[in-house]
Amino acid sequence: MSLEYRPRRIILVRHGESEGNVDDTVYERIPDHRVGLTPRGYEQARRTGEALRGILAGESVDVYASPYLRARETLEALALPVAPGDVRVEPRLREQDWANFQDPADIAEQRAARDRYGHFFYRFKDGESGSDVYDRVSTFLESMFRNFDSPAAPRNVVIVTHGLTMRLFCMRWFHWSVEYFESLDNPDNAEPVVLLRQPDHRYRLERPFTQWNPDVVPSERERSSWL
Template identity: 80%
Template sequence: MSREAGLANRPDRIILVRHGESEGNVDETVYERVPDHRLSLTERGVEQARQTGEVLRTLLDGDSVEAYVSPYLRTRQTFAALGLPVAERDVRVEPRLREQDWANFQDPADIAEQKAQRDRYGHFYYRFSHGESGSDVYDRVSTFLESMHRNFATPAAPRNVVIVTHGLTMRLFCMRWFHWSVDYFESLENPANAQPMVLRRQADFRYRLERPFVQWDRTVVPTERERSSWL
């Protein structure tokens, strides 16, 4: 396949979706007794995902779709509630898209102290005592991107890719895709629960975000490269 043909085979959209509101989003003490990967959506979280699904089905307008889903319960429940027209064979449960590992059953006082240390040290590089750093998640997201790009080269490549994952993972996916700096990554907020972020392919085959992430730290000035990552 020629380079031009390969570029033309890329999907029209890559849609990142954060899971809906989960038990952990409304009650942090749940981490003391329930493993992170087993946390369920709340009723509100299911409804958030259902409403996002209505928006996405209109956007997709019957075009072909392939989905990648974090293996955590809340992301799988979110994907189910989206109600997208995706054949079971085109849905991949992908462990590399999981949430950042923080600990096993969590001690609230210990996690609170580690979060304070992370704020002083930097969110990208700080590694939780029994978990991962943001840079660890970045590395596994990078290997996932390599696999996804290989799938784009197949004759049956879909026109749309939907990725249901977690807020931090979404930011790191875009950091890797658009080559953002650590400072810019750390200045951004996670998307809201069930919020989609759409990367749309342009005429030059590059992708742009339909809207940027919300930036909480305005003292960080995006570079020209970073500004060019959204429409």
Template identity: 60%
Template sequence: MARPRRIVLVRHGESEGNADDTVYEREPDHALRLTSAGVVQAEEAGVRIRELFGGEQVSVYVSPYRRTHETFRAFDLDPSLVRVREEPRLREQDWGNWQDKDDVQLQKTYRDTYGHFFYRFAQGESGADVYDRVGAFLESLHRSFESPDHPPNVLLVTHGLTMRLFCMRWFHWTVAEFESLSNPRNGEMRVLQLGDDGRYTLDLPFDRWRTPEPYGTGG
């Protein structure tokens, strides 16, 4: 099995929705573009990514949202070195269709109280649903490692919550551990590096906003 030396996860640059949450009332979430600041963030991430990969081959998976595609294009990677696939399972948590700003704020308040992993948006997904589709993607990813000529690098261009849930699934974090962590900022990246012992480690922890509150093992 040709496991990659590194798996890099990148959150998209700032989007129109990050800058102005009323845009969700007029535009579909998946169609939102990067802001000018988001383009700069993506370009800066691209510099770090090119330095990290050097001249090595990269297998790339991109969320189907416009902002993630725009982020990837801003990386300006050598086309001869990358194999790019759109991967719908790496999309943002579904919140429904067009969204009323006041309703979204109310549901966010409910989610903060109920828990980000289990709370389900009225017309969308829970964090647990995203976890399940990330797990299905990981099964496909592991099968791709069976190819002896698999590139030494994997790059995922995705979303903040999806990044945390990917790491939760990979490192077998508990729900309590997930709930204690914050999303990376726009344009931030995390690297899973393969060590000499055959295990992957995370180069940089996620910011922690509280101490995990374990539920125990009682039924």
């Protein structure tokens, strides 16, 4: 891949506030992939879209989105200046699978076990581990890179997905450790995370993720991933 064709920005956007963010009992009766946005989530995405349109300023953009309803609704509310053919709904960008309809008591027990075991390696019953999501994000990156190997490659890429997937995307991109990944917070709903191309054609985060666990000290490699 020619480095000169790399996009100027890769912008990750978490979906807006969903029904599941305000009431986790919805997962007992609605499949995860069909959980939609709340009115507040639509408004969050609309405001983020206004900011992104100002950043993009008419430059070319390719868009990828998780197939989950809340991500597709977020993309619609962003109102990005893209043609339908420039939007790819990408199953590898979906949320971490937690199995099917959820039993609240069982999920609470599994979440407690995950906190003890570690969020990267713990696998939910009949679902995925964080490392499984990392693997499918890795294969997505290989596909995305192939689209950069052309003078017609977009100057910007926007990816609408989920909080954990965003952290794992950056973990894979910047080669972060498991410990550093596990110390980070998810972005807020509809919050963008921007990877900016530098003069050496490498990327850095416009700002780092916040850490819920400040006891984990970032390595030199991890510190070098942000401006």
